[in-house]
Structure formats: structure tokens, C-alpha cells
Amino acid sequence: MDIDVIKDKIEYCLQILREKDQDLLDIEVNERTITHKLAEYIQDQFPNYDVDCEYNRYEKDTKRIRSIKNRSLDITKLKKYQIEKLIWEDKKALTIYPDIIIHKRKSPNNNLLIIEVKKSSNNKGEDFDIKKIEELMEPPYKYKFGLFLRIGIQNENNKCKWFPR
Numbered sequence: 001m002d003i004d005v006i007k008d009k010i011e012y013c014l015q016i017l018r019e020k021d022q023d024l025l026d027i028e029v030n031e032r033t034i035t036h037k038l039a040e041y042i043q044d045q046f047p048n049y050d051v052d053c054e055y056n057r058y059e060k061d062t063k064r065i066r067s068i069k070n071r072s073l074d075i076t077k078l079k080k081y082q083i084e085k086l087i088w089e090d091k092k093a094l095t096i097y098p099d100i101i102i103h104k105r106k107s108p109n110n111n112l113l114i115i116e117v118k119k120s121s122n123n124k125g126e127d128f129d130i131k132k133i134e135e136l137m138e139p140p141y142k143y144k145f146g147l148f149l150r151i152g153i154q155n156e157n158n159k160c161k162w163f164p165r
Contacts, residue, residue: 003145003164006113010147013041014158025153028121034151035099035117042102049112050105054097096132101143111136111143118149120156130161137165 018025021037035053043051099117104110114136116129126148133146146163 001112001144003162006145007160007162009045010042010115010160013038013045014149016041025151028119028153031099031117031119031122031151034119035115038117039100042100046102046112049102049110051100051102052105053100055101055103096136098132098136103143108140108142111141113145113147114143115147115149117151119151120153120159133163137163 017034017038021034024033024037032054039051039053098114100115101111102113102115114133116133118126118129130148133143133148135141137143137146142165144165148161148163150159152158
């Protein structure tokens with residue numbers, strides 16, 4: 001699928017989110033609530049794919065990042081962030097839970113898009129989310145595209161940073 005088609009579909013979903021769920025953005029519910037609603041709209045636009053939130057599997061294994069320390073973001077520093085999504089199982093790898101993914105379950109060659117979301121009111125963990133996107137676009141996961149999405153709260157504009165492979 002072409003990146004421009006994907007961008008148009010995601011933009012449309014963000015418009016629907018604003019139209020139907022502005023109240024959630026106004027009261028600043030947690031990011032998981034927002035990503036769940038957004039994923040519902042994304043699923044409608046990608047009917048031939050599975051759209052999952054907080055999905056931590058790669059085939060039968062747990063989805064992990066092993067080489068992030070070698071990519072200029074020290075894992076020990078990440079522990080200082082209060083990032084709820086991390087499970088520190090050992091010092092060399094960590095279990096990750098991408099906010100939204102568009103993929104085909106049990107088909108690792110069909111990983112289309114990983115989306116990491118932050119509310120505009122949340123400035124913590126952006127560097128980690130971007131590194132997570134970059135890592136998941138590499139083997140073995142090989143997502144074709146990545147998106148870091150800063151959701152505008154209380155009528156602020158959304159900001160999208162796209163990552164092509």
C-alpha cells in the first residue's frame with residue numbers, strides 16, 4: 001500500500017476521532033482510551049488488515065527490543081521515565097507494547113504501520129516512542145511505515161511525524 005494512501009486514511013480517521021470523540025480530548029482521558037477509539041476508526045479504513053492496540057506478540061514470541069542500547073538511547077535512562085508500557089524483564093531486552101499497529105496476525109511479512117501516540121499535554125517518553133518505531137521497522141518486525149502522532153488536546157492541531165522504511 002502506498003504511503004500517501006495510508007496518510008489520507010489516517011488523516012480521515014483523525015477527523016472522525018475529532019467529530020465523534022472531542023469530549024474525550026477535552027477532558028484529557030488517558031492515551032490508551034484515545035488510541036483505542038482511533039484504532040476502531042482505523043480498522044474501518046483497513047478492512048484487510050488487523051488493527052491492534054498494545055499488541056506485544058511477534059508470531060508466538062513476546063515483542064522485544066534488544067538493540068536499543070546500541071542505538072543511542074540507554075535503557076538504564078529509560079527507567080527514569082515513568083512509562084507504564086514497559087516491563088523490564090532483563091537488562092538487555094524489554095517487552096514493548098506499541099500503541100496501535102496495522103498488520104496481519106501470524107504473517108510477519110505484512111506488518112504495515114506502527115503508530116505511537118502522545119497527547120499534546122504529555123512531554124514524557126517521546127524519544128523512546130520514536131526509537132521504538134525505528135526499531136520495529138527493522139528486522140525481524142519490518143514494519144513498512146511508522147507514525148509518531150501527537151494528538152492535539154482541546155482543539156490543538158495534531159502533529160504527525162512519518163517514518164518510511
